[in-house]
Amino acid sequence: MSWITNLVRVAVLALLVLFLVWPELFEPMFAPLTRNGAPAIYTRQSLFTLAWHHLAIVAAATLAAGIVAVGMAILVTREAGAELLPFARSVVNIGQTFPPVAVLALAVPVFGFGTWPTLIALFLYALLPIFENTLTALTTLPRDVIEAARGAGMSGFQKLMQIELPLSVPLILAGVRIAVVISLATATIGSTVAASTLGEVIIAGLLSNNTAFVLQGGLVVAVMAVLLHDALMLMERRLARSIDNQTD
Amino acid sequence: MHAPARPASGQRAFLATQFDRLGILIALLAAYGVAGNSFVSFRLNRIVPGQGVSLWASLPSGLSYAAIVVVASGCIVALVRSRPVVRAVAGIAVVACMFALVGLAGENLLSDGDELARVSPAAGFWLVGFAFSLLSVEGLSRMSLRPGVRVALLAAVTGTVLGALSFGVWDDLSIMNEYRSRSESFWSEAATHLQLAFGSMAAAVLVGVPLGLLCFRMPRAKTAILTVLNTVQTVPSMAMFGLMIAPLGWIALHVPGASALGIRGIGAAPAFIALFLYSLLPVVANTVAGLANVSATIRDAARGMGMTWLQKLLRIELPIAFPVILTGIRIVLVQNIGLVTIAALIGGGGFGTFVFQGIGQMAMDLVLLGAVPTVALAFGTAVVLDAVIDASSVPTEQRADT
Amino acid sequence: MIEIENVSKRYDGRLVVDDVSLVIEPHKIVTIVGMSGSGKTTLLRMINRLVQRDSGCIRLDGTDNELIPGHLLRRSIGYAIQGDGLFPHRSVAENIATVPRLLGWDKQRIHARVTELLALFQLDPAVYAERFPHQLSGGQRQRVGVARALAAGPNVLLMDEPFGALDPIIRSKARDDLLAIHRAIGTTIVMVTHDMDEAVTLGDRIAVMDAGRLLQYASPAEIMANPANPFVETLVGSSERPFRMLSFGCVADIVEPGEAEGAPISLDASLRDALAELLWSGRSAIPVHDDNGMIVGQAKLKTVLNRAAKPV
Numbered sequence: 001m002s003w004i005t006n007l008v009r010v011a012v013l014a015l016l017v018l019f020l021v022w023p024e025l026f027e028p029m030f031a032p033l034t035r036n037g038a039p040a041i042y043t044r045q046s047l048f049t050l051a052w053h054h055l056a057i058v059a060a061a062t063l064a065a066g067i068v069a070v071g072m073a074i075l076v077t078r079e080a081g082a083e084l085l086p087f088a089r090s091v092v093n094i095g096q097t098f099p100p101v102a103v104l105a106l107a108v109p110v111f112g113f114g115t116w117p118t119l120i121a122l123f124l125y126a127l128l129p130i131f132e133n134t135l136t137a138l139t140t141l142p143r144d145v146i147e148a149a150r151g152a153g154m155s156g157f158q159k160l161m162q163i164e165l166p167l168s169v170p171l172i173l174a175g176v177r178i179a180v181v182i183s184l185a186t187a188t189i190g191s192t193v194a195a196s197t198l199g200e201v202i203i204a205g206l207l208s209n210n211t212a213f214v215l216q217g218g219l220v221v222a223v224m225a226v227l228l229h230d231a232l233m234l235m236e237r238r239l240a241r242s243i244d245n246q247t248d
Numbered sequence: 249m250h251a252p253a254r255p256a257s258g259q260r261a262f263l264a265t266q267f268d269r270l271g272i273l274i275a276l277l278a279a280y281g282v283a284g285n286s287f288v289s290f291r292l293n294r295i296v297p298g299q300g301v302s303l304w305a306s307l308p309s310g311l312s313y314a315a316i317v318v319v320a321s322g323c324i325v326a327l328v329r330s331r332p333v334v335r336a337v338a339g340i341a342v343v344a345c346m347f348a349l350v351g352l353a354g355e356n357l358l359s360d361g362d363e364l365a366r367v368s369p370a371a372g373f374w375l376v377g378f379a380f381s382l383l384s385v386e387g388l389s390r391m392s393l394r395p396g397v398r399v400a401l402l403a404a405v406t407g408t409v410l411g412a413l414s415f416g417v418w419d420d421l422s423i424m425n426e427y428r429s430r431s432e433s434f435w436s437e438a439a440t441h442l443q444l445a446f447g448s449m450a451a452a453v454l455v456g457v458p459l460g461l462l463c464f465r466m467p468r469a470k471t472a473i474l475t476v477l478n479t480v481q482t483v484p485s486m487a488m489f490g491l492m493i494a495p496l497g498w499i500a501l502h503v504p505g506a507s508a509l510g511i512r513g514i515g516a517a518p519a520f521i522a523l524f525l526y527s528l529l530p531v532v533a534n535t536v537a538g539l540a541n542v543s544a545t546i547r548d549a550a551r552g553m554g555m556t557w558l559q560k561l562l563r564i565e566l567p568i569a570f571p572v573i574l575t576g577i578r579i580v581l582v583q584n585i586g587l588v589t590i591a592a593l594i595g596g597g598g599f600g601t602f603v604f605q606g607i608g609q610m611a612m613d614l615v616l617l618g619a620v621p622t623v624a625l626a627f628g629t630a631v632v633l634d635a636v637i638d639a640s641s642v643p644t645e646q647r648a649d650t
Numbered sequence: 651m652i653e654i655e656n657v658s659k660r661y662d663g664r665l666v667v668d669d670v671s672l673v674i675e676p677h678k679i680v681t682i683v684g685m686s687g688s689g690k691t692t693l694l695r696m697i698n699r700l701v702q703r704d705s706g707c708i709r710l711d712g713t714d715n716e717l718i719p720g721h722l723l724r725r726s727i728g729y730a731i732q733g734d735g736l737f738p739h740r741s742v743a744e745n746i747a748t749v750p751r752l753l754g755w756d757k758q759r760i761h762a763r764v765t766e767l768l769a770l771f772q773l774d775p776a777v778y779a780e781r782f783p784h785q786l787s788g789g790q791r792q793r794v795g796v797a798r799a800l801a802a803g804p805n806v807l808l809m810d811e812p813f814g815a816l817d818p819i820i821r822s823k824a825r826d827d828l829l830a831i832h833r834a835i836g837t838t839i840v841m842v843t844h845d846m847d848e849a850v851t852l853g854d855r856i857a858v859m860d861a862g863r864l865l866q867y868a869s870p871a872e873i874m875a876n877p878a879n880p881f882v883e884t885l886v887g888s889s890e891r892p893f894r895m896l897s898f899g900c901v902a903d904i905v906e907p908g909e910a911e912g913a914p915i916s917l918d919a920s921l922r923d924a925l926a927e928l929l930w931s932g933r934s935a936i937p938v939h940d941d942n943g944m945i946v947g948q949a950k951l952k953t954v955l956n957r958a959a960k961p962v
Contacts, residue, residue: 033494084270086389094385097626099586102619105603109612110371181482188484189590192607202486206593211494218487225482549735552700552808553748553798554725567739 009230016223020048023216030212040212042201051220054197057190058183061119065126066176073134074160088131096128100186104193118190118197125186126179133175137168170240177232184225188217270386271326274379278319281375288353289370294422294611300370306353318345319376326383332390339384340405346377347412354420366422368613395635402631422613423620426602430617433601438621440516440597445584445625448520452527452580457573459528460535461561470536477529485587488525489594492518519596523587527580534576538569571641578633585626589618651676652697652806652838657706659692666692668862669706674855676805679832679839681853683846683885689862690842694808697840698727710806725749728799728807728837732814735795736783742768742794743779749802767797770831789820793827800837809841813848825851846885850874850894858882870898875960892958896921899957901938901949910935910948917946925954 019026023041030040069092075081076088100121107117141164149163191199198217205213286300287307304312322342325334354367393401418424427434463470483491496518500507542565550560566573592600602618605611652674659667667689674680682690695701697708699720708715715723736745743764750760768775771793783791792812799807812828813821825848832839843849849856850870858865858873858881866878874895877883886894899921914937915924928936928951935950 083390086392087270087386090385090389091382093630094627097582097623097630099589099619099622099626101586101589101600101603102622105607105612105615105619108607108615185482185484188486192593192604199484199486202484202490203593206486206490209493211490214487214490214493218483218491221484221487222479222482226479229482543735545731545733545735546737548700549729549731549737549795552698552724552729552731552735554721554723554752556721559752564737568737 009227012223013227016220016227019216020051020220023047026216030216033212033215034210038208038210038212042204042213042216044204045196045200047198047201047216047220050196050198050200051224053195054184054187054221055224057115057118057187057195057197058122058180061122061183062126062176062179064119065123065179066130066172068123069127069130069175070134070172073131073138077135077138078156089135092128092131095124098124100125100189101192104189108193113194115190115195117193118187118195121190122183122186125182129178129182130172130175133171133178134168137171138164141167167243170236170243173232173236173239177229177236180232181225181229184221184228188221267327268329270382271323271328274326274383275323277379277382278323278376281372281379282316282319285372285375286370287372288350288357288367290357291366291368291422293364294366294425298366298368298370301353301357303372307349307356311349311352315345315349318342322380322383326380332387334387336384336387336391339380339382339387342380343377343384344408346373346380348417351412351417351419351421354418358420366425366613367420368422368616395639399632399635402628406628423616426611426614426617430602434617437597437599437601441585441588441599441622441625444516444519444523444588444591444596444598445581448523448527449577449580449584451520451524452531453577455524456528456531456576457535460532460539460573463532463536464539473532474529474536477532480525481529485522485526485590486593488522489519489591489596492522493594496521515595516591516597518594519588519591519598523584523591526587527584530576530579530583531573534572534579535569538572539565541572542568571637574633574637574640578630578637581629581633582626585622585629589622651709651711652840653707653709653712654693654697655707655709657693657696657703657708659689659696659701659704665862667696667703670859670862670864671706672857672864672867674838674840676838677836678854679841679852680855680857681849682840682842682857682859683844683849684859685844687861688859690857690859691810693859694810694840694842697806698724698729698808700724725752725802726804728802728804730796730799730807730809730812732811736791736798738783741780741782742773742786743775745783745794746798746801748798753802755802763801767801770834771797771827773797788816789824792816792820792824796828796831800831800835805838807837807839809839811842811844813843821848828852846887847894847897850898858885871895891960893922893925896925896954896958904949904953904957905938905947906950906953908935908948909945910937912936914939914945915949917941921954921957924949925951925958928954 023043027040034040072088072092076085103121103124104117107120111117111120145163145167146159149159154162187195187197188199188202190197191203198221201217201220202214205211205215205217282303287303288301289298290301291298303315306312307315319342322338325338330338350369350373357367358365388401412418459473463473480488546564546568547560550564555563588596588598589600589603591598592604599618599622603615603622604618606614606616606618654670654672654674657667657670658665670689670693672680682693684690692701696703697710697715699715710727718726737748740748743761746764746767747760750763755763764779765775768778773790773793778786778790778794783794786794792815796807796809796812799809813824816824828839829852841852853870855867855869856873857867858878860881866873866882868876873882874886874891877886897920900917901915901919901921901924902917904921905917910933912931912933913927915927917938917940924936928934928949933951935948937945938947938949940946
């Protein structure tokens with residue numbers, strides 16, 4: 001956590017924003033990758049808009065998956081829902097075996113081309129990591145803390161909201177982090193069914209044999225993923241530390 | 249500690265013993281599927297939009313009554329609190345009936361000699377199928393079957409499906425029309441798909457396990473290697489496939505003998521390398537985690553018994569780490585089977601070819617021809633490997649009774 | 651015979667074992683006792699070269715242990731450790747067969763040896779051979795650990811806190827079993843422990859270590875009577891000393907003719923047990939019986955008390 005790493009983070013973020021807003025600046029870097037005078041920078045759609053759409057789709061899918069997954073994990077860890085635990089586990093696990101392309105393609109007849117199939121695929125993929133992590137968090141809470149909460153006379157709901165969930169936040173956030181990284185990469189595939197994401201740039205590159213496009217699309221997604229991963233990791237550590245301090 | 253039973257909770261308890269909550273969801277889904285949705289869709293030819301046909305319109309009246317009876321009895325089993333085995337069997341039976349009926353609907357709706365008209369399963373079929381798949385999953389997950397039984401069950405289902413295929417149960421469905429017009433390329437794409445998914449996994453194990461060993465012995469190398477491999481995972485698969493094209497194309501042109509080996513800028517070679525790169529992280533990370541499972545006492549005992557470095561590794565450390573490494577391989581395989589579909593975008597072949605052709609031609613049955621085998625393959629692989637992992641895991645927690 | 655001569659070992663410049671010399675006679679049990687960090691485990695591990703010594707010499711039956719490749723040396727020396735270190739993926743029989751397999755014994759010989767050892771350790775081969783470590787109790791695991799160490803019939807058995815993970819009742823049973831097995835096979839045993847009681851009960855001789863140095867190496871009685879310095883004295887525990895003295899004498903040493911009232915005690919019982927029985931029942935003498943249950947004489951309270959006094 002030295003100032004150098006922070007400097008690198010800020011510099012990378014600045015470079016990314018600069019590239020998205022003013023990609024022409026970077027043309028000389030990508031030009032050697034093109035052939036026969038093909039354009040080096042994707043201009044059919046602003047990169048900034050695409051990146052924005054990309055992030056918005058990922059955020060929406062992760063948010064929805066987060067609500068459902070945390071809700072499910074809470075349900076199956078209550079006494080009344082305990083019998084559903086093996087079932088919920090199996091369903092989430094089986095959902096994960098469906099390849100993203102298949103989910104996208106099969107969602108098209110129902111939801112049409114565009115954003116919806118991508119949202120659904122991302123939602124499905126984000127469920128497992130968040131559900132598993134929330135489940136681990138809720139089932140491995142220190143026993144004495146839970147007993148103390150009960151002993152203090154908290155109702156089940158108060159215990160959940162004031163003790164169990166706050167203590168679980170770091171692990172839940174770790175699940176969200178895994179989900180976000182997977183979703184960022186998977187969202188590109190959405191462009192095969194006409195979702196507006198950075199995948200558009202990559203597909204354009206693949207279709208016109210233009211490596212420069214493939215690289216810039218891939219790079220932007222990868223850098224966003226690394227930055228978000230980093231940011232969420234920092235948040236987790238902060239939260240975990242503040243919880244430790246409180247319980248000490 | 250008996251809390252006085254309030255009337256409300258008593259009533260709730262009464263309802264809960266009467267009806268299964270998941271069962272209510274299943275029954276609602278099934279009812280909506282049968283009553284509110286078309287069972288199959290009918291098209292005059294491959295291109296025109298389809299027309300929904302309800303369950304009773306798509307089957308002879310005797311059969312449609314039978315179908316209603318089957319679904320209704322399935323709903324009853326789901327609603328009452330029945331034993332897991334009953335629920336599993338009922339779920340599987342209803343799903344099997346639905347698959348048989350959709351084949352019969354095709355036969356019923358198509359007039360003989362009509363080569364152009366198409367019938368494909370529609371929302372009603374999928375909803376009912378989904379609802380009762382949930383029921384069977386619930387039953388099976390509660391039965392906690394032993395690994396061998398799970399594999400046997402998978403084999404039985406696979407056998408039944410293959411048998412039904414060879415009897416032509418679904419021959420009148422559109423997906424089989426698509427299959428018949430490309431039966432040869434279907435099997436060659438299937439072979440490519442398997443080769444890419446399993447081949448890249450094998451390569452990743454050959455490289456990844458030694459790399460994991462290195463990471464385990466040298467913590468500094470571990471940080472560097474895992475950081476690189478984690479970053480690789482953030483590169484979207486489409487971009488990764490695309491980025492392999494240029495360097496491999498260059499190698500094919502400039503390295504003597506490379507193109508003779510099949511190395512080309514597009515096709516299977518870049519796909520193989522991209523999949524290999526994605527596969528490394530789970531293999532390396534799980535090898536490290538597995539080796540970390542071997543306690544210091546056990547290592548000390550192995551050395552104290554007079555084992556050499558290699559004997560300790562091969563007889564003690566790797567066998568104990570094996571289930572965890574296998575978990576990594578399971579993640580890799582299931583992930584690869586899905587990712588191979590994307591390789592079709594760079595001419596890598598595999599079932600993705602049909603998916604993308606289908607998307608391009610707006611022919612959903614062609615998409616299904618690619619997607620269904622992919623899902624089945626991924627699912628089957630997951631079931632088999634989970635069973636092997638369960639069977640090979642030695643419980644390490646020791647009993648406390650001393 | 652194990653001869654340790656002027657052996658030293660440093661870790662990062664810190665002296666962990668400091669110029670230690672001692673001779674371990676064949677067929678004896680030697681306990682090395684000390685607190686954690688005293689260098690006792692390091693000394694033990696230098697005998698089978700799990701730790702490489704920096705200077706000095708260790709000879710096993712006259713041969714410098716550095717002349718034999720480490721892994722071959724270790725196959726010829728038994729090694730049992732705390733928490734047993736059983737291999738979780740191997741059955742009890744396979745665990746015991748570890749060293750014989752490394753030595754390339756044939757299957758029949760291994761099978762015969764495993765069966766023999768299981769019987770010796772009171773584990774029915776038909777029941778336990780195919781079990782896995784997680785299916786055993788702590789005491790059973792510990793016995794399998796020792797059986798494994800003895801599998802190839804080594805002349806020397808090194809034990810590092812072998813009973814450390816056991817609860818007190820099982821532990822005293824395990825000590826008795828070890829003594830019985832030692833009587834049966836006569837292997838030289840070198841055992842590291844931090845428990846003075848254990849050192850006294852088991853050791854023919856005790857080596858007391860502190861801060862890497864060997865403070866005293868003597869028989870239990872000698873250590874009780876003449877602790878070499880204040881540290882050994884605290885370790886022995888002055889208030890416990892008379893009772894410890896009694897615990898390594900047995901009734902056979904003081905039996906004398908005569909008749910006494912009440913329940914008898916065995917010739918093999920320790921004087922500590924005899925004292926406890928005498929005090930509890932309020933008698934001044936107790937009848938003594940032999941292995942066949944015949945009364946052979948009596949043990950007097952006064953005689954027992956005399957034995958608890960500091961030897962002159």
